Amino acid sequence: MAFHFQLESTDRTTAARAGRIHTEHGEVLTPAFMPVGTAGSVKSLTPDELAAAGADIVLANTYHLSLRPGAETVRELGGLHRFMGWRGAILTDSGGFQVMSLSPLRKVGDRGVEFRSHLDGSKHLIGPEEAIGIQDALGTDIAMSFDELVEMPAPIEQVRESVRRTLEWARRGLAERERLRGEGRGAMALFGINQGGTDAGERARCFAGLSEMPFDGFSLGGLWVGEGRDLGLEMVERDCGEFPADRPRYLMGVGDPVDVVEAIARGVDMFDCVLPTRNARRGTVFISTGRLVVKNAAYARDPRPLDPACDCYTCRRFSRAYLRHLFASGELLGMRLASIHAVHQLVGLVRAARAAVLENRYASFRSDFLTRYASGETLMPAASSGN
């Protein structure tokens, strides 16, 4: 098995960590940010642009790919890496979250989730075994265990029931991977997902079960769904305090720069989030000094790049005025250029965090970042300087 996690360093004064995940498709430096390629494409970007932005791993969605073009089609075409032309590592989610959020009709039972496709209404079932089978057919490097999540807030009985089911499905998923390995397949790593919402007791109970199972890493599930940053970070600190040091820890669905910096301080190694690129496609990007709404008319004559401190392709070559024009004109290139910056900005952020951990200065890195990010400097529009 190619998968191997190497913890390189833990910061002296925070719980921040630096490591490397070895995969069949290269090394993933941690902390890592994974751009989201839902349907086998990080929207508007080529694999080369992702690599140029520093990404070494992307996330793809099992639910979407299993419905279209279908996991078997991807397998026949040589697997997802070859299909989408991506040479780095791939992590796939289990499909559980997407089934619950996108399917118009679904029925959850111990067997799995029966649902109708949001594309054509066709009926499907994904259970823990199917989730493993699909991810294996896609050829992912890191698969996720199929879990049940509960819409919060929920009565405690419901949270307990979802923890029970998540544990049962976790066991069945591991068993299915073993079965596949007996057939010479199932080479992928598999992460367990901790659930329990914001109930510390349930999260502890869930992890007590998961920790007995031979997972290659652990994900923090059911967070950043409306509970607020403070409570979310409290749960992150709780989970990371229990998770074993020698396995990677993945906080699902988090990509706000402040959240990322704070979660790294509590011991998280991996992140994914659609928001940076989704916001970018709508004309808003994070820069080192805050949130820039470049589509605003105020930037129509601003000759500066999105972020004067950034060295991404977009910031090296184009002005805010040009990007504003592209957004005002509905030009696709605007979405692309903003997305390139967005990926570069987050990957650059976790890379800088990693360097700080390796040099035992994460606390000052965090406080410097937060101060600068709150400053709003360089956000104010500038007039053209003329020619």
Place this chain on the structure above:
Amino acid sequence: MAFHFQLESTDRTTAARAGRIHTEHGEVLTPAFMPVGTAGSVKSLTPDELAAAGADIVLANTYHLSLRPGAETVRELGGLHRFMGWRGAILTDSGGFQVMSLSPLRKVGDRGVEFRSHLDGSKHLIGPEEAIGIQDALGTDIAMSFDELVEMPAPIEQVRESVRRTLEWARRGLAERERLRGEGRGAMALFGINQGGTDAGERARCFAGLSEMPFDGFSLGGLWVGEGRDLGLEMVERDCGEFPADRPRYLMGVGDPVDVVEAIARGVDMFDCVLPTRNARRGTVFISTGRLVVKNAAYARDPRPLDPACDCYTCRRFSRAYLRHLFASGELLGMRLASIHAVHQLVGLVRAARAAVLENRYASFRSDFLTRYASGETLMPAASSGN
């Protein structure tokens, strides 16, 4: 003035030509195909992708840019080259065609065309002087004379009137450039546009007027608007027979591969067309053996590139199956990858034509191209070969 046309070679058995246009922004090899960057962006593509596809000149639309972001804004930001990050040459149209086709309300008089913006209904006037002023503010390398075109078929009196006005406007445009040059501006080249529809006599009369004026090149206007390929090519042959050998000849709005190859045989040096990239964004591309509708379900498992004979980025890296999936999923990357191929295919075609002219074998190049293009070979879907 940086502009200079050098005729390198004329084919022995056809009227095909090979040349070079020297501009302040590099050399343009002819025959040349100009991708269209209407609003200062060739839709979905970066300047670097255009350059990688071999383009050395792009076309931008005066009408669109003058309305948004405004010619003065572009000038303040350092001109169109800097604004859009394009290091090659730029040709701008005069705005005449776009005013007539896009503005909901317009009034044509000798002064120029009064119209309302299709964006916000605001009132504007563009006449021959304004067209020169705007193109100068944009900083174009090659400007077009403001012309009047008539929707065909039209009564001969109307065609005559439009020829009269086109000639008057041509004189006034040149005078305006002289005036600007007196102020240290107006460095751009200026092409006259021949009109007269498909009336050979009117085209001859129009050119008799234009030929007395010191234009840097001549455009063939009012063609490929529904008259059919045979009649269009007849007019091309007619015009090119009269145009001086030492000035470049530009056939406006033509980009079908067969039309391009046939027009080159009759002496045309430059082309532009939105169709190759517009079709590409809709899932149809030209390949060397015909027209490929890659969004068709038939290609869902076809592991071959769009064109097995093409070495563009898209064809080197991605399968028809992947592109089909991107189009089926509404992914922006599909439009991009198809557009990259489309530009590469047409620029590659005119480059191959140029090589044939330089080697005095354009007749066989043309017949080989036409045979292959009509063959449909490699268009048939192939099933996945598995892994």
